Amino acid sequence: MQIIIRADGAGANMLSHLLAKNPNNLYEREEKGAKVRLVYTVCDEQRTEAVLHVSPDPIELVKGSPDSYDITQYINDREFVTSSLFCTYIRPSLGTALNGKPKETFAEWVSHKFALTLSFGPVASNLPEPVVEQLFASLGYEVEQERGEADYPFALKHRSSVRYITLRGRQTLQTALRQLFILMPVLDDYKHYFIGEAEVEKLERYGEGWLEAHPQRELIVKRTLRFADVIERYEANREPAREEQNGAAEPAAEAASLADGAEPAPKVRLNEQRYQAICETVQGLEHKRTVVDFGSGEGKLSARLAELAGVQEVMAVEPSAIARKRAADRFAKLAERGQGVVPKTVTGSLFYYDESLRGKDVIVLCEVIEHIEAHRVERAIATILNEYAPHALIVTTPNREYNQVYEMGEAMRHADHRFEWTRGEFRQACERWRTDGYELELQGVGERHEAYGHPTQMAIFRRREEKKEA
Known part of the structure; x- marks a missing residue:
């Protein structure tokens, strides 16, 4: 499984500083039963491309756990697709960019919107392609989904069940990675860990600034938190923020309405x-x-x-x-x-x-x-x-x-x-x-x-x- 991050245009080489990885060196480490590598295929002022590639060891992943005696581990594909497991490799490898904390010299580039191309896969998703497209198109990306042809000796299906996704758009690196950090597991609807308070905090943290206005917010929250009690905790935590946001928006909205000679009309949910x-x-x-x-x-x-x-x-x-x-x-x-x-x-x-x-x-x-x-x-x-x-x-x-x-x-x-x-x-x-x-x-x-x-x-x-x- 891998993700390719490419920036084009002036200042593209700043991508390496935001990722905090030297383009002249191979980044390689062992991480939770997998070998994680990051390498740059090109790095100059007009184009920089970094590839994060993960090679999991399925035996190491289940060694010492109750699942080690489960025969289905021999046919488990979850370790090889960009799901929640892949995100656990992104966090330590790209943590500096996720948190927006590069060296002070490059801090101004955290808010810079690059012309980004993000490619990742393989993705195993039960969501229809139009839904997948809307998840990312609503965030301003052009979306391309590619599936391989499946050649079976019997009549089963003609297209592979997995796909590769490419996104193109102008966005800050930090926001783009945070969006992927949330949406990759949404695509697969698979969690390899316990869903609790930590998952609520993660959704609040990495969804800040974009999730609340997303037209597929309900789907994202449901597939991220899954359980009704966890979802309710998240919504309860968000309520004060919504009230504060609505309160802050009221004076401007009221002024605009009064300027037009009309009473302000609050938006009522369906x-x-x-x-x-x-x-x-x-x-x-x-x-x-x-x-x-x-x-x-x-x-x-x-x-x-x-x-x-x-x-x-x-x-x-x-x-x-x-x-x-x-x-x-x-x-x-x-x-x-x-x-x-x-x-x-x-x-x-x-x-x-x-x-x-x-x-x-x-x-x-x-x-x-x-x-x-x-x-x-x-x-x-x-x-x-x-x-x-x-x-x-x-x-x-x-x-x-x-x-x-x-x-x-x-x-x-x-x-x-x-x-x-x-x-x-x-x-x-x-x-x-x-x-x-x-x-x-x-x-x-x-x-x-x-x-x-x-x-x-x-x-x-x-x-x-x-x-x-x-």
């Missing part, structure tokens, strides 16, 4: 807009005493629903034990504050019939159906409308057409999505689901695009009231 739309819909319903929040996760929406006037019971139905635990903690705090209606957690899913959910006034599926195989959604909705028979069913799901606004190509918004429907496909599905006993209304949620509609689409099924006998 998730918040979904919650608002659902709560406003529930609030406007005639029957809303009992509400079921299917796929409630950590209970954020359930907590909001419990605050609505006229709601007397909220059941937060969730299959994940970890999510239910976090929801229970959230609801306990509501009880401590004396909130009148406190949601209750319920173990369950769309695929297991629960007699206790029959006859409730409202059932909500907020961003749930796209996490299920499309052919199974039909049966789940049929169970809700025919068996549970609520007065109203509210369903939200992404609008695939709007992904063009995010410049996502054919990629889906979340790695766990099984499908994403266009507005036409969602309308057709809702028409199939609707029974004679329900009326259907379709709405959009979020900022509307003239060509692609809203980012979220929402369906509201309202039960037709039976005519009173004459």
